[in-house]
Amino acid sequence: MGGSVKNRLKVLRAERDWSQQDLAQRLEVSRQSVNAIEKGRYDPSLPLAFKIADIFGLAIEDIFSRD
């Protein structure tokens, strides 16, 4: 059904007071993609995971984890 990795996006966004839209713009992806990934409807690609890690200043493993 959905993605196979968990993520901490909601909390990380909240800590920075970023809306899904804000994050989407920084990532240069659509807001729907951010929403879908955050809700676990599907997994981000590896390049996108790198970009997300970059923007939050964390390692991929600190944001995503295998379920």
Added chain:
Amino acid sequence: MGGSVKNRLKVLRAERDWSQQDLAQRLEVSRQSVNAIEKGRYDPSLPLAFKIADIFGLAIEDIFSRD
């Protein structure tokens, strides 16, 4: 055209004396996928990147890097 992340798969395989086939079996993906990823023809999915990291006992960032 191709994938956007670099990888150290060839060296990591060599250190363990694993063929692409050996690695493919451990990852439960096709040999062609391992070859394509290793040659940078496309990027692995995030779940597959996690599995690769797991099998080599390294962090994703120690195997793949943003180009």
Added chain:
DNA sequence: CCTTTTTGGAAAGTTTGCTTGACATTTGCA
């Protein structure tokens, strides 16, 4: 209340990851 922002998600289309199957070339080694 009322309005605006934010979030959740459906539908349809494109691109990319991955599959199987096949074949050619290279490498290793008896």
Added chain:
DNA sequence: TGCAAATGTCAAGCAAACTTTCCAAAAAGG
């Protein structure tokens, strides 16, 4: 030399990641 294992790549097809457009509901803040 020669045979086997390993590598590289193509083609066709399915699945997953992403897009845009659109709508509905929740949350936030007057």
